[in-house]
Amino acid sequence: xxxxxxxxxxxxxxxxxxxxxxxxxxxxxxxxxxxxxxxxxxxxxxxxxxxxxxxxxxxxxxxxxxxxxxxxxxxxxxxxxxxxxxxxxxxxxxxxxxxxxxxxxxxxxxxxxxxxxxxxxxxxxxxxxxxxxxxxxxxxxxxxxxxxxxxxxxxxxxxxxxxxxxxxxxxxxxxxxxxxxxxxxxxxxxxxxxxxxxxxxxxxxxxxxxxxxxxxxxxxxxxxxxxxxxxxxxxxxxxxxxxxxxxxxxxxxxxxxxxxxxxxxxxxxxxxxxxxxxxxxxxxxxxxxxxxxxxxxxxxxxxxxxxxxxxxxxxxxxxxxxxxxxxxxxxxxxxxxxxxxxxxxxxxxxxxxxxxxxxxxxxxxxxxxxxxxxxxxxxxxxxxxxxxxxxxxxxxxxxxxxxxxxxxxxxxxxxxxxxxxxxxxxxxxxxxxxxxxxxxxxxxxxxxxxxxxxxxxxxxxxxxxxxxxxxxxxxxxxxxxxxxxxxxxxxxxxxxxxxxxxxxxxxxxxxxxxxxxxxxxxxxxxxxxxxxxxxxxxxxxxxxxxxxxxxxxx
Amino acid sequence: xxxxxxxxxxxxxxxxxxxxxxxxxxxxxxxxxxxxxxxxxxxxxxxxxxxxxxxxxxxxxxxxxxxxxxxxxxxxxxxxxxxxxxxxxxxxxxxxxxxxxxxxxxxxxxxxxxxxxxxxxxxxxxxxxxxxxxxxxxxxxxxxxxxxxxxxxxxxxxxxxxxxxxxxxxxxxxxxxxxxxxxxxxxxxxxxxxxxxxxxxxxxxxxxxxxxxxxxx
Numbered sequence: 001x002x003x004x005x006x007x008x009x010x011x012x013x014x015x016x017x018x019x020x021x022x023x024x025x026x027x028x029x030x031x032x033x034x035x036x037x038x039x040x041x042x043x044x045x046x047x048x049x050x051x052x053x054x055x056x057x058x059x060x061x062x063x064x065x066x067x068x069x070x071x072x073x074x075x076x077x078x079x080x081x082x083x084x085x086x087x088x089x090x091x092x093x094x095x096x097x098x099x100x101x102x103x104x105x106x107x108x109x110x111x112x113x114x115x116x117x118x119x120x121x122x123x124x125x126x127x128x129x130x131x132x133x134x135x136x137x138x139x140x141x142x143x144x145x146x147x148x149x150x151x152x153x154x155x156x157x158x159x160x161x162x163x164x165x166x167x168x169x170x171x172x173x174x175x176x177x178x179x180x181x182x183x184x185x186x187x188x189x190x191x192x193x194x195x196x197x198x199x200x201x202x203x204x205x206x207x208x209x210x211x212x213x214x215x216x217x218x219x220x221x222x223x224x225x226x227x228x229x230x231x232x233x234x235x236x237x238x239x240x241x242x243x244x245x246x247x248x249x250x251x252x253x254x255x256x257x258x259x260x261x262x263x264x265x266x267x268x269x270x271x272x273x274x275x276x277x278x279x280x281x282x283x284x285x286x287x288x289x290x291x292x293x294x295x296x297x298x299x300x301x302x303x304x305x306x307x308x309x310x311x312x313x314x315x316x317x318x319x320x321x322x323x324x325x326x327x328x329x330x331x332x333x334x335x336x337x338x339x340x341x342x343x344x345x346x347x348x349x350x351x352x353x354x355x356x357x358x359x360x361x362x363x364x365x366x367x368x369x370x371x372x373x374x375x376x377x378x379x380x381x382x383x384x385x386x387x388x389x390x391x392x393x394x395x396x397x398x399x400x401x402x403x404x405x406x407x408x409x410x411x412x413x414x415x416x417x418x419x420x421x422x423x424x425x426x427x428x429x430x431x432x433x434x435x436x437x438x439x440x441x442x443x444x445x446x447x448x449x450x451x452x453x454x455x456x457x458x459x460x461x462x463x464x465x466x467x468x469x470x471x472x473x474x475x476x477x478x479x480x481x482x483x484x485x486x487x488x489x490x491x492x493x494x495x496x497x498x499x500x501x502x503x504x505x506x507x508x509x510x511x512x513x514x515x516x517x518x519x520x521x522x523x524x525x526x527x528x529x530x531x532x533x534x535x536x537x538x539x540x541x542x543x544x545x546x547x548x549x550x551x552x553x554x
Numbered sequence: 555x556x557x558x559x560x561x562x563x564x565x566x567x568x569x570x571x572x573x574x575x576x577x578x579x580x581x582x583x584x585x586x587x588x589x590x591x592x593x594x595x596x597x598x599x600x601x602x603x604x605x606x607x608x609x610x611x612x613x614x615x616x617x618x619x620x621x622x623x624x625x626x627x628x629x630x631x632x633x634x635x636x637x638x639x640x641x642x643x644x645x646x647x648x649x650x651x652x653x654x655x656x657x658x659x660x661x662x663x664x665x666x667x668x669x670x671x672x673x674x675x676x677x678x679x680x681x682x683x684x685x686x687x688x689x690x691x692x693x694x695x696x697x698x699x700x701x702x703x704x705x706x707x708x709x710x711x712x713x714x715x716x717x718x719x720x721x722x723x724x725x726x727x728x729x730x731x732x733x734x735x736x737x738x739x740x741x742x743x744x745x746x747x748x749x750x751x752x753x754x755x756x757x758x759x760x761x762x763x764x765x766x767x768x769x770x771x
Contacts, residue, residue: 055724062719063645159763174761176749182758197761211582214746226582335753340741342751376722376741381715390690391620391714392683396628396738403739404752 005247006038010267010278014038015547017268017282019254019297022099023529024516024536025288026232027151030239031540033246037547040247040280041240042270044293045095047250048102049233053223057377060222066103068095072432076439077480081420087429090440091482093290096223097250098233100290101529105220105344106201106229107369108153108530110144112164113137114354114365115524125363128445129320129417133521134493134502135538137164143534143541150239151533152207152230155199162194162350172205174198174346175213179337180407181346184370187466193351198369201230201530202343210234215342220373252278255435257285257301257310257512265310265512271433284511284552286504286543288536291321291485291517292423292438298489299425300435311489311506311514314496319422321440322415322486322523323479325448326366329409329459330383331468336404339372345410346370352458353525355451364451366413367525368459372406379403385472405469409462411455412526416445417487444478452476484528489518503542504535511552515539582746602636603643604650609657610635615675616660617717619682627734629717637720637729638713649712656709663688686710 008014015037018025025041033039048066059065068091076085094100114121116133124130141164147153149171157169174197177185181198188195202219203212213228227234240246251273258266258279267281287294295318299309309317347370355365374383380399383406388398421443425436456473463471492498495507500519506512515536517528524531546552602610617629617638629635642650663685664674671677674685689710720729722736725743730736733743750756 054727056727057723058641058645058719058727156761159761176751177755177758177761178749179752179754182754206582214582215748215751216746228582333754336740337754338740338752341747342749376724376736376739377719379739380718380722391686391717393622393624396621396624396626399739400626403741 004244005241006244008038008040008247008280010280012038013267013281013283014040015283016040016286016543017042017280017284018286018288019268020099020288020290020293020516021097021237021248022094022232022288022290022516023101023532024539025286026098026101026236026240027533027536028286028288028515028540028543029246029248030236030243031537032544033240033243035540035544036245037544038245039240040249040282042252042254042268042280043097043099043248043250044253045097045099045250047097047248048223050223050225050227053225055216055218055222057375060103061375061378064095066094066096066221066223067092074429074431074437076426076429076437078439078441079443079478081441085426085439085441088480090438090480091292091485093292093485096233097237097248098231101231102223102229102233103221104231104529105371105373107345107348107527108147108155108199108201109348109350109367109525109527110164110166110199110534111137111140111524111531112162112350112353115522118522122357122363125416125447127418129419129497130363131417131492131497131521134491140531140534140538141165141167143537144530146537147530147533151201151235152203152210153199153201153530154204156197159196160194160348160350162353170199172203172207175200175202175204175343176215176346178339178342178346178370178372180339180370180372183333183337183407183466184347184349184409184462187462188349190465191461193349195347195349195370198345198348199530200343200345203228203230213343217340217342218375219343221375253433254289254297255300255433257287257297259301259303259305259310259509263305263509265509275433284513284543284547286513286515288514288516291488292482294514294516294518295423295488296425296438306508311499311508311512313508314499316419316490316497317499318424318488319419320417320487320490321421321423321442321482322417322484322520323442323482324484324486324523324526324528325364325413325415325444325452325476326411326455326526327452327473327476329411329456329463329471329473331407331409331463331466331471332385332402332405333407333466333468334405337372337407338404339407340374340376340403344371344373350525352455355454360454362447362450362454363416364414364447365525366411366451366455367527368455368462369410369412371408371410373408374406376403379406385470409459411452411459413448413451413455414525415448415486415523417490417522418443418445423485423488440480440482442479442482449476449478484517484523484526486517486520486523486528489514490521491519492521503546504539505546513539513543602639604639604653605635605642610639611675612657612660612673613638613713615682616686616713617720619679619686620714620717621721626738629721631731632721632729632734633731634717634720634729636731637723638716640728641716641720646716649716652709652712656713659709660685660689
């Protein structure tokens with residue numbers, strides 16, 4: 001904690017209780033407290049700061065220092081609703097103040113116009129719930145700009161001919177190019193495509209009391225020890241604290257939203273660190289717990305008045321989950337890239353953002369990026385060519401030969417919204433607090449897999465044009481593990497096919513708002529956090545207006 | 555962190571960093587220096603906490619076949635057995651059972667394959683490899699896991715994964731003694747780097763917007 005925060009009593013009816021302190025919760029707390037409201041943020045994870053972050057791969061990656069813990073919070077998985085789900089780790093998300101934004105890659109593309117109106121443009125896709133957003137890119141543009149300037153994004157405006165219109169340039173230049181970026185840029189241009197400097201939520205210059213990136217090389221999955229990564233922790237949370245009206249309450253695991261006889265939310269019930277139960281009273285509740293935990297909380301809050309779960313008159317809470325399709329192609333080159341230095345991504349390409357289904361034979365689109373996101377240990381498990389022996393002399397020789405000469409092209413793509421794909425409550429498995437565990441049900445739409453393979457083929461073409469000595473990938477596989485958690489309480493005009501309206505207000509409970517990955521109507525092209533943050537800025541504006549107009553308290 | 559340590563750290567870090575860059579990034583560098591210093595303080599000297607000396611000798615012999623010593627250091631020089639030992643006493647306590655059951659199995663396998671011998675560490679290198687191959691189910695470990703989570707399958711697979719962890723972890727955290735694992739793979743042991751990073755970005759002349767497009771017309 002950097003400044004003194006107010007300490008509200010649970011019996012104080014504060015203006016807003018915000019559940020979750022990640023990409024969305026941090027920004028909403030900052031905006032609402034700046035606008036004069038009294039805010040309590042309940043975060044299930046601990047309050048770690050820069051001093052707690054390090055380069056310990058075991059602690060961070062294997063022991064889940066920053067993430068949901070599979071022992072305390074087990075999951076189950078099944079492919080279809082007709083199967084009984086089996087226990088298996090099914091998702092990862094940030095479980096600390098700042099949420100997933102603490103450990104993310106920080107790839108920060110905006111969504112394009114098409115993402116909001118795709119249903120109208122390409123038409124219905126049979127068997128899916130593809131629909132338009134109730135807002136457009138133009139509605140969100142000012143908020144994307146806010147994210148770039150207030151949270152801190154490096155990039156070069158106008159560098160991609162496919163970029164949507166913007167009202168302002170980036171606040172600072174792109175991060176330096178890596179060898180992977182140079183190889184990618186030269187080869188893609190040879191093929192007539194349009195690579196550009198990656199927009200990244202990492203500071204290329206010192207700004208607002210924060211340091212520029214020092215290229216330490218432990219970025220994806222790690223917390224930034226110098227605060228250069230623009231996480232909610234390093235940005236919005238600190239700003240919220242400085243207002244003197246926002247309390248961040250860590251180790252607070254919300255498991256029920258209380259409602260009164262009139263069907264209005266009265267506050268959030270949570271376990272503290274010692275597993276004592278409290279009710280934090282509030283005039284309104286805003287859930288920003290991520291695309292898995294937000295629907296779970298609504299389902300856990302079922303009561304007599306709301307037997308299917310809170311805000312679930314539509315029956316679609318937790319459904320239409322989208323994980324984003326895609327995967328990676330790996331290549332090796334003659335000379336050292338030393339790509340372990342620095343952040344992950346330095347070049348991106350959007351030539352295939354909008355593919356024509358008539359031409360390619362499937363729905364979708366995507367982006368490609370040039371990266372190296374391995375650490376020494378994760379490289380030994382996942383970065384070597386598939387035929388490499390797994391131990392012994394030749395394994396060691398491959399490590400020595402390849403670590404510095406390897407790069408990846410990551411293909412990020414759309415997922416179609418399918419009603420059967422969901423997060424729900426497991427009927428049998430419980431977490432360490434005795435609450436129903438998260439159950440993931442997921443089968444990729446065939447078009448999502450076709451798109452993945454189509455993009456892998458383009459990445460292979462780039463490696464060929466670049467003169468890679470070796471390259472490999474695996475066919476797109478059905479996913480059983482969730483990282484991007486999108487669409488599970490989606491926004492819409494029709495209460496029958498959506499959970500929240502365009503103000504992020506639930507259709508059913510007027511003083512209950514949801515904002516995070518669950519709000520998304522379409523999946524975008526694989527980089528959702530920028531859009532989640534823009535939505536959060538916009539939601540805070542909308543909620544402020546409703547509150548000031550007396551439309552929440554009555 | 556005191557001034558002397560700070561200066562020592564920055565000297566170590568200073569190679570290849572320009573004065574202007576160092577001065578522009580001074581607060582971040584100090585913060586990184588403090589991290590490195592704290593981590594170094596936290597590292598403990600090697601002493602056996604979980605294995606008996608006999609077990610430690612067997613495990614060390616196995617690690618030395620998984621990542622052998624040739625013209626460069628291997629698991630033995632990286633002190634991997636000490637790291638595994640400390641891990642089993644602290645952050646890998648869940649894995650103790652697999653070792654308790656696995657080591658006698660290994661002993662038995664050695665006796666089956668080489669009846670005149672009883673210890674893995676007493677076998678010739680080729681014999682050791684033959685024993686390990688008999689354990690290596692070559693499980694279809696996902697080639698690209700998002701995280702480095704041992705699947706906790708067989709004793710062999712666990713030991714393989716633990717050995718790699720002990721060889722390649724940042725030396726500040728008790729394994730990879732003297733950074734030999736990073737020397738083998740060519741990772742510089744610094745907390746910060748300045749561009750250019752590698753061969754291909756060294757000669758990059760800066761971003762040229764749509765140069766190719768203009769040429770075409």
